[in-house]
Amino acid sequence: MRPVFAYFAALTLIAAGSSQAAVSPTTVLLQFEQPHAEKTLQEVRSELSSIMKDAGLTFELRLFSELSPWTEFGDLMVVRLKGRCRLDASSVPPQDKGPLAFTHTSDGKVLPFVEVACDRIRAAVRPVLWGEQLRHTDELMGRALARVIAHEIYHIVAGTGAHGGSGVARHALSGAQLIAEHLSFTAEDVERMIVAGASGSI
Secondary structure, eight states, X not given: OOXXXXXXXXXXXXXXXXXXXXXXXXXXXXXXXXXXXXXXXXHHHXXXXXXXXXXXXXXXXXXXXXXXXXXXXXXXXXXEEESOOOOOTTOOOOOOOSOSEEEEEETTEEEEEEEEEHHHHHHHHGGGOOGGGGGOHHHHHHHHHHHHHHHHHHHHHHTOSOOBSSGGGBSOOOHHHHHSSOOOOOHHHHHHHHHHHHTTOO
């Protein structure tokens, strides 16, 4: 069942901020369904910032659980992270077919509400971990989460359900790509986000 209360609460916050001038950076509210590692959250912040900087986009990550009832925002995205967002080096999670994440839509419009399937991400990443990587599972999980979230942010900012041919915006990202040393948007996909932002379509 979707967290209806959380979404309505977030919509209320958006409405409260809509009468004010847009602020930068965009706030990304992370709603973890289960406990997460602090190193994972730190890596999500770092990697997401690195990926999105070419498009001139900056984000402030906040935890939904830490908000007060009076918090107001300008631009806002809500990301719900479902399942267990921690990698266990001693076991391989069962494979579960389906998308690693998806963005909600309404009447053909891409909405700033994302759902991330942590269990599917773990199942994709764990089999490709080896050697020294097994000592840094929290950080690598954060890297993978950031790239999945960046992929969905691309859909939101560009206002499209279409995918890029390669890079972060490609149709599907493998476990190896999720934790590779470097992964970025193509120049074409960066331009698409910049043009969409300049036209006020986000």
